[in-house]
Structure formats: C-alpha cells, structure tokens
Amino acid sequence: MPAEAVSAGQDGCDEGGLRKVARVVLLDPQDRILLLHGHEPDDPADDWWFTPGGGVEGDETREQAALRELAEETGITGDEVELGPVLWRRRCSFPFAGRRWDQDEWYYLARTDRTAVAATGLTELERRSVAGARWWTCPELTRAHETVYPTRLAGLLRTLLDEGPPARPVILDPEIV
8 A cells, every 4th residue: 555655764653653644735716636656666557546745754733834845746835725624534554564553544635736846855665656647536536446545535525625624634534454
C-alpha cells in the first residue's frame, strides 16, 4: 500500500505509537479532487491513488504539516490554498517499502484556484514511489477501477459536495492491509 506514508524521517508518533499524519482533500473551483499516484518503490505495478499529505514533524501542528506536505508534494503553497476543517479521521496499518506503517490520519478540506502541480519537495523515497498527480471529478472517482485510499473516498467526496463539511470530523473505519 501507500506512498501516502513516504514522508519518512522524524515523523511524530502519538502515545500509542501511531504516526500522526495530516492529509489534504484539495478541491479546485470545479470541485475536482487532487490525488497523487503512488506505487511500491520496487514494483510500479502495485499502485494506488491517495490524497496529498504526510507525517507531522517535530513540534508542528497537523495544520502546519498539512500545508507543508501539500507544498512539497504539489508545489501549491499556503498562500494559494484555503485550509478548512478536519473532515475525516482514520487509523490505518499497511506494509510499504519494507516496513509496516501504523497511522492516525486527519483529512483537512482545502480549496485552491491553482491547478498546475509540481512536486518539488519530494523525499528520495517519494521520488521512487510517486508517479504523478491528477485532478478527479466525483463521477470519475466513482467509476474508477484503480485502488484509491481511503477506500470509500468516492462516497465521502460525494457527501462532502452534496452536504458540505461535517459539523465534526467523521471517524472512518480502520483500514488494515
């Protein structure tokens, strides 16, 4: 599973040993969502799509981590995005790049007018495992046969677009691969 874990290094973990992660549900003016295309570093055929984001570093807040990761992975900076509330939270556990990743992920809503992306701040592992980015419409995501994380993203996005952000974060079912 995910290059969504590839921002390795001094990522913070909570008391339970879970890696604290901030992810971004980035929407453009046409309500398309930006997803990154990742794969196992040594097996490009083992691939999936995922939202930008990564681990909290040092004493960063999750909001700061979300904006930093977005800039590193897409080139879209905090000046070009409006960071909104936490939409969803999920715990997940998966193998990637020879180790197991146990994560507590918070998904922030963000909007931008900028649709050009440039992954200028990728780590070495990300350069080996992130193949690109694409803006998806909700219908495209619903029809997709590719693997997408979180696995219910199409339905979650449809609800978000129809009803707006939830009053408080929705706790998603854990995903363990």
